[in-house]
Amino acid sequence: MSYSLNTNAASANIVANIAISQTKMHKAMEQASSGLRVVNAADDAAGMALHGSLEGQIKAVQAATRNAQDGVSILQTADGALAEITQLIQRAYQVALSLENTSANPSGSDGAVAAQAELDSLNDAMSFIADNTYWGDQTNDVLATALGADLAASSINGNLVTNTASGGYSAPTIADSSDAYTELSTIATLRAQIGGTQAELEGIIASNTVAIANLQASDSRVADADMPSVISDVVRLGILGQAGNAMLAQANQANQSVLRLLQ
Numbered sequence: 001m002s003y004s005l006n007t008n009a010a011s012a013n014i015v016a017n018i019a020i021s022q023t024k025m026h027k028a029m030e031q032a033s034s035g036l037r038v039v040n041a042a043d044d045a046a047g048m049a050l051h052g053s054l055e056g057q058i059k060a061v062q063a064a065t066r067n068a069q070d071g072v073s074i075l076q077t078a079d080g081a082l083a084e085i086t087q088l089i090q091r092a093y094q095v096a097l098s099l100e101n102t103s104a105n106p107s108g109s110d111g112a113v114a115a116q117a118e119l120d121s122l123n124d125a126m127s128f129i130a131d132n133t134y135w136g137d138q139t140n141d142v143l144a145t146a147l148g149a150d151l152a153a154s155s156i157n158g159n160l161v162t163n164t165a166s167g168g169y170s171a172p173t174i175a176d177s178s179d180a181y182t183e184l185s186t187i188a189t190l191r192a193q194i195g196g197t198q199a200e201l202e203g204i205i206a207s208n209t210v211a212i213a214n215l216q217a218s219d220s221r222v223a224d225a226d227m228p229s230v231i232s233d234v235v236r237l238g239i240l241g242q243a244g245n246a247m248l249a250q251a252n253q254a255n256q257s258v259l260r261l262l263q
Contacts, residue, residue: 011251018244025237032234037225047222054219058212065208068201074135075198078142078169081133082191085126085171089187092122093180100177123173130171143169 030039041048098105098115105111133142145168169190172183 011248014244014248014251018241018248021237021240021244025234025241028230028233028237031225031230032227035225035227036223038223051219051223054215054222058215058219061208061212061215065205065212068204068208071201072198072205074142075194075201077133077135079191079194079198081129081143082169082187082194085129086184086187086191088122088126088129089172089174089180089183092119092126092174093177093184095119095122096174096177096180119174123171126171126174130169 027039027043031037038044038047038051095115095118099112099119105115130143131141134140135142169187172179172186174180174183
């Protein structure tokens with residue numbers, strides 16, 4: 001066996017192995033501390049690109065779901081207001097029929113005057129509800145404007161759900177039983193349209209919720225680290241590093257035997 005003082009090949013090889021182990025150790029520690037398999041693009045360029053795309057889709061579908069939920073809230077607010085207006089119209093129908101019974105309530109009689117006063121109050125109440133039902137702030141008048149708007153961008157490509165009750169709703173003025181009858185039919189149709197749109201939005205929310213879960217699972221398979229495997233690598237590489245340092249000390253001691261030749 002020959003000895004060289006200028007070159008310690010064994011030591012050089014061990015240093016190279018230690019450097020490789022340290023690089024792998026740093027990477028494994030990054031993955032263990034972040035929980036990610038793909039910490040940066042150098043780890044997996046294609047995986048990083050797919051991870052970014054999936055993250056974008058998840059956030060888009062989450063935003064679309066929130067939009068749809070807002071749309072449901074708007075429709076529920078509108079339907080609640082219309083339910084109250086319906087009750088007022090039903091009462092106005094009764095009062096109007098009473099006014100039209102001139103044999104019992106001739107024009108100018110106390111009964112007729114009281115019935116007309118109640119009818120006027122009912123009309124005022126309907127107008128108040130229609131003009132003061134807001135969602136979010138006082139610029140978003142639910143019955144007058146929101147019902148005729150596109151309620152939600154409900155998918156990642158920005159598709160809109162338009163309420164079929166377009167054009168909004170204005171409170172009626174009930175003057176007689178015919179007005180009340182017509183308005184009851186109108187408001188019933190409007191509430192049915194609102195119910196249909198709400199059902200559509202709720203279906204979208206349910207579908208998006210499933211889509212989000214599936215996208216998150218896909219993203220996890222691409223980007224998340226397998227923690228048991230990563231922790232095992234950290235332990236293994238730590239042992240290799242310790243062994244490498246010990247062997248480096250031994251390799252550095254080997255060439256000292258040359259000094260014995262000088263004794």
